[in-house]
Amino acid sequence: MAITAFNILLVGITCALTALLSNMGVAVFNDGVRPFVPEYLEGRMPRSEYAVAVFGMCIGFIASVGIANALATNLLNPWLLFLATDIIGAFCPKKWLAAAVGALWGILCLVGIGGINAALTFLPIDLAGALGQLGTYIVTGFALFPVVAIVMQFGWKYGIATAIIGIIFRVIGPMWKFGPTSASISADAWQLLVGVVMLVIFAVHTDRKNKDKNAEAEQGNIFSERVERIRKNVPWLMAAGACIAVMCNMHVFAGSTVSMFNLSDAYYGAGADAQSLIQGAAVNELFRGISFIPLIAVTAITTGVYGVAGFTFIYVAGYLSPNPIVAALLGAAIIFVEVMFLGAIGKGLGHFPSLRDAADNIRSAIGTTVEFALLFGSLNAVIVMGTSITNPALAFAIAAAIYFINEATGRKIMRMAIGPVFAIGVGVILNILYVLGLVALAA
Amino acid sequence: MRIAVGGLNRNEMEAAVRKAAPDAEVIPTNDMQGASLLKQGKADYYFGACNSGGGAAISILIGLVGYSKCCTVCKNGSTPNQQEIEDFVKQGKIVFGMTVDSLQKTVPLLVDALEKYGTAN
Numbered sequence: 001m002a003i004t005a006f007n008i009l010l011v012g013i014t015c016a017l018t019a020l021l022s023n024m025g026v027a028v029f030n031d032g033v034r035p036f037v038p039e040y041l042e043g044r045m046p047r048s049e050y051a052v053a054v055f056g057m058c059i060g061f062i063a064s065v066g067i068a069n070a071l072a073t074n075l076l077n078p079w080l081l082f083l084a085t086d087i088i089g090a091f092c093p094k095k096w097l098a099a100a101v102g103a104l105w106g107i108l109c110l111v112g113i114g115g116i117n118a119a120l121t122f123l124p125i126d127l128a129g130a131l132g133q134l135g136t137y138i139v140t141g142f143a144l145f146p147v148v149a150i151v152m153q154f155g156w157k158y159g160i161a162t163a164i165i166g167i168i169f170r171v172i173g174p175m176w177k178f179g180p181t182s183a184s185i186s187a188d189a190w191q192l193l194v195g196v197v198m199l200v201i202f203a204v205h206t207d208r209k210n211k212d213k214n215a216e217a218e219q220g221n222i223f224s225e226r227v228e229r230i231r232k233n234v235p236w237l238m239a240a241g242a243c244i245a246v247m248c249n250m251h252v253f254a255g256s257t258v259s260m261f262n263l264s265d266a267y268y269g270a271g272a273d274a275q276s277l278i279q280g281a282a283v284n285e286l287f288r289g290i291s292f293i294p295l296i297a298v299t300a301i302t303t304g305v306y307g308v309a310g311f312t313f314i315y316v317a318g319y320l321s322p323n324p325i326v327a328a329l330l331g332a333a334i335i336f337v338e339v340m341f342l343g344a345i346g347k348g349l350g351h352f353p354s355l356r357d358a359a360d361n362i363r364s365a366i367g368t369t370v371e372f373a374l375l376f377g378s379l380n381a382v383i384v385m386g387t388s389i390t391n392p393a394l395a396f397a398i399a400a401a402i403y404f405i406n407e408a409t410g411r412k413i414m415r416m417a418i419g420p421v422f423a424i425g426v427g428v429i430l431n432i433l434y435v436l437g438l439v440a441l442a443a
Numbered sequence: 444m445r446i447a448v449g450g451l452n453r454n455e456m457e458a459a460v461r462k463a464a465p466d467a468e469v470i471p472t473n474d475m476q477g478a479s480l481l482k483q484g485k486a487d488y489y490f491g492a493c494n495s496g497g498g499a500a501i502s503i504l505i506g507l508v509g510y511s512k513c514c515t516v517c518k519n520g521s522t523p524n525q526q527e528i529e530d531f532v533k534q535g536k537i538v539f540g541m542t543v544d545s546l547q548k549t550v551p552l553l554v555d556a557l558e559k560y561g562t563a564n
Contacts, residue, residue: 030498031495031502032493032495032500036510045510056518057515060518060521061495061519063520064520152453295498295499295502299498299502299503299506302507349475356473356474360453360499364452410521411545412520414519414520414542415544416494
């Protein structure tokens with residue numbers, strides 16, 4: 001990350017703003033915190049208890065996915081910044097204090113993560129380079145999420161059929177060239193496309209079969225007061241949306257694990273491939289965003305508290321915008337449109353409970369596939385470092401020890417984060433061994 | 444004992460509940476329908492999982508059923524604690540959130556506590 005005056009100002013202002021939003025109960029990032037906000041605002045929960053609850057719900061993510069992934073990608077992420085500002089907003093009794101502490105936290109993260117990463121590149125055993133392996137299979141793994149979601153919702157037969165058809169398309173699809181430049185669609189894009197289309201076909205088919213079940217649950221109207229509150233706060237939300245989109249556009253921030261590793265490769269590694277990596281990351285982020293709509297919409301409608309990044313589509317706008325001004329305008333506009341449609345989305349979800357089922361299954365499936373791909377990428381990084389000292393088994397042994405200890409102690413570090421954690425751990429330990437003269441680089 | 448299950452990794456949750464409580468009636472559903480099952484008295488308890496134990500797992504139930512009936516029995520980055528779970532059950536909580544990573548260990552403890560101290564016996 002470039003630590004320029006502009007970026008320091010940008011990250012500082014963004015985090016001041018999100019801490020302020022949390023403090024005023026306008027928006028929080030953690031979906032689990034949202035239902036607690038009205039409990040606190042309406043006096044059923046004292047601030048101290050509220051603050052401790054928010055802290056408990058956020059700290060595990062900051063410590064694992066937040067920090068480890070920021071170090072591994074050299075990009076800031078929402079867990080690191082916005083879960084912290086959720087906590088800061090909950091603890092600070094005054095608005096100005098929340099904003100000030102928020103700004104400090106943001107700047108500390110930018111300078112700290114950037115600084116540590118710069119230091120890592122000087123290590124004798126190349127940790128930063130090896131971490132580029134982390135993202136290798138994320139897009140491929142992600143492209144298989146429809147298969148997992150289909151098995152969860154419709155059973156294994158449909159899942160196997162989807163897997164087979166998807167893999168046939170991933171082999172044959174890219175052979176089809178079109179246009180004057182004989183362009184082709186990538187294998188992962190084919191796989192994803194086939195999977196999503198089949199998921200939609202199966203869902204529509206089952207929905208038609210159980211049409212009569214959709215009559216119940218019309219809770220949308222009770223919450224019109226809550227939706228009104230979010231609408232009233234829309235200028236604040238648009239300001240935060242604009243800032244976050246600009247952070248994405250300035251290459252200092254990535255929205256989630258489905259995009260951050262490829263973005264990191266695009267910004268710091270691959271020269272010519274950069275554009276296609278960014279586009280792949282944007283597509284992943286878009287699908288992830290869609291799967292989060294029901295959760296974010298329903299928690300927002302039932303609580304009157306929005307997400308600091310909305311439905312997260314502002315990330316996609318940030319990655320793809322040609323410059324920060326366009327990113328800011330798009331970020332603000334997207335948040336405005338989301339908030340205006342919130343009531344309608346809520347009503348739609350009330351009528352079609354199957355949509356919520358599908359979204360939960362898709363989120364579970366994305367978790368499963370990305371976790372696996374990240375674990376595999378992390379092991380690759382470990383083996384690359386091991387090979388550079390001609391002792392891959394030693395590197396594997398260190399990584400496996402870290403992994404097994406975490407499993408056996410009840411997964412203190414969540415599965416989504418353990419890969420980057422053991423990769424960084426191996427890098428650090430191998431470098432210490434190198435300094436002690438116990439291992440040597442391959443000639 | 445009738446347990447509605449929803450949230451992320453619902454298949455895994457359903458299997459874990461069936462294994463821990465072979466005699467219980469397990470109702471696979473989602474959070475919004477789960478809330479109405481509890482309100483209509485068609486289910487006694489709701490179990491849900493997500494990455495934090497409080498987000499997708501139970502956040503909508505807190506809104507619909509009320510915060511006083513909901514709890515997160517296992518938060519992100521921690522391990523399930525039998526004493527804490529029994530205390531929640533004794534307080535009359537009926538909606539239980541937990542993390543996806545911990546559900547295999549949390550469900551048996553929770554079912555055990557409900558069998559001993561739950562209101563639906």
